[in-house]
Amino acid sequence: MNIPLHISQIHESRFNQKPLIVRSPGRINLIGEHTDYNNGFVLPAATDKAIYITLSASTDATCHWFAADFSDEFTTTLDVLQPSPKNWPNYLLGIVEQFQKMGHSIPAFNCVVSGDVPAGGGMSSSAALECATGWGLAHLFNIPLDKLTLTRMAQRSENEFVGLQCGIMDMFASAFGKHNEVIRLDCRSLDYEYFPLDLADYQIVLFDTGVKHSLASSEYNTRRQECEAGVALLQTLESDIHSLRDVSEEMLLTHQRKFDPLIFVRCLYVVQENERLLAACEDLKRGDLETFGQRMYGSHNGLRDMYEVSCKELDYLVSFTTTEKSVLGARMMGGGFGGCTINIIKADAVDDLFERIQKAYKIAMGLDLKMYKVSIEDGTSILSV
Ligand code: GLA
Numbered sequence: 001m002n003i004p005l006h007i008s009q010i011h012e013s014r015f016n017q018k019p020l021i022v023r024s025p026g027r028i029n030l031i032g033e034h035t036d037y038n039n040g041f042v043l044p045a046a047t048d049k050a051i052y053i054t055l056s057a058s059t060d061a062t063c064h065w066f067a068a069d070f071s072d073e074f075t076t077t078l079d080v081l082q083p084s085p086k087n088w089p090n091y092l093l094g095i096v097e098q099f100q101k102m103g104h105s106i107p108a109f110n111c112v113v114s115g116d117v118p119a120g121g122g123m124s125s126s127a128a129l130e131c132a133t134g135w136g137l138a139h140l141f142n143i144p145l146d147k148l149t150l151t152r153m154a155q156r157s158e159n160e161f162v163g164l165q166c167g168i169m170d171m172f173a174s175a176f177g178k179h180n181e182v183i184r185l186d187c188r189s190l191d192y193e194y195f196p197l198d199l200a201d202y203q204i205v206l207f208d209t210g211v212k213h214s215l216a217s218s219e220y221n222t223r224r225q226e227c228e229a230g231v232a233l234l235q236t237l238e239s240d241i242h243s244l245r246d247v248s249e250e251m252l253l254t255h256q257r258k259f260d261p262l263i264f265v266r267c268l269y270v271v272q273e274n275e276r277l278l279a280a281c282e283d284l285k286r287g288d289l290e291t292f293g294q295r296m297y298g299s300h301n302g303l304r305d306m307y308e309v310s311c312k313e314l315d316y317l318v319s320f321t322t323t324e325k326s327v328l329g330a331r332m333m334g335g336g337f338g339g340c341t342i343n344i345i346k347a348d349a350v351d352d353l354f355e356r357i358q359k360a361y362k363i364a365m366g367l368d369l370k371m372y373k374v375s376i377e378d379g380t381s382i383l384s385v
């Protein structure tokens with residue numbers, strides 16, 4: 001189905017107006033997990049799976065919003081913004097609130113939302129929706145906005161309105177994505193560099209566990225606190241420590257005995273993951289995909305054993321691939337406790353591997369496995385006016 005065409009037709013028939021159409025993609029992250037909120041590095045990219053929103057100014061001072069994928073309507077005014085139990089409108093309301101905080105009052109608007117980013121798969125459909133909404137409203141109401149401000153708004157909206165203390169990776173990847181390039185983002189300075197991802201005859205494939213364990217968001221916030229506790233201790237021992245980005249493995253080991261063992265191992269994971277990512281970028285520059293793949297396994301092991309954000313379903317899928325010759329690397333992707341694994345697999349072996357891993361996963365976990373082949377595409381854009 002042509003999603004943008006489909007929702008613009010819905011928009012025209014519901015509101016009798018020709019809309020602005022915005023696309024903002026879901027993201028993958030090749031390596032560098034739980035590093036963004038520690039001011040570290042990440043290596044995400046925008047994908048062909050995206051959220052689309054149609055927008056036009058309302059004619060009756062009330063917002064009429066429609067989520068086409070679950071036929072759900074939402075109406076509101078924009079004077080007093082309150083989180084909705086429906087959940088999906090909160091991603092739009094949070095962005096409106098950010099515009100208001102920046103001194104821009106947003107007139108009532110109509111919209112239709114749809115997309116093919118798998119929900120709960122850890123590809124950040126929420127960041128995509130926030131970026132699409134912010135970019136679209138800025139264009140619709142002639143508000144000057146650059147993409148860096150857009151990503152900061154989207155992150156604050158998620159932190160303040162939705163209530164998730166996420167980092168900036170997801171929004172940044174959605175907004176700044178570029179066809180066939182991954183983004184090495186320094187989350188401290190927000191400097192970024194594009195790297196061409198030449199996979200030759202390999203393909204990026206996500207395996208979706210089909211689970212999202214309920215402790216995902218509480219454990220996410222706990223991990224943040226554990227990292228902050230580590231930084232607070234190091235600040236009493238060393239000068240110029242603002243985040244785990246300023247910490248080396250050597251420094252951690254020097255002070256190991258002063259640490260609570262759990263806090264120590266969390267911090268060690270983050271410091272090692274940053275190092276791993278920088279080394280992985282060197283692999284990419286050399287075209288050494290094999291070593292890059294091994295670092296993906298290293299990242300998974302750290303997330304499983306040290307940071308403890310994996311789960312048995314993710315571990316099963318990663319471990320299955322370790323004896324497959326066609327797989328260069330695999331690891332859990334995103335916050336953890338469910339969602340997808342990301343894999344680099346020889347393109348002509350993908351379907352055969354999927355058939356076998358799907359059967360094995362069903363027997364081992366009693367769950368249906370889904371697969372998404374993803375390509376790397378451009379970030380947030382206006383499709384037509
Ligand atoms: C979630 C968050 C991101 C990032 C990842 C883990 O996707 O939204 O900001 O912290 O988890 O790398």
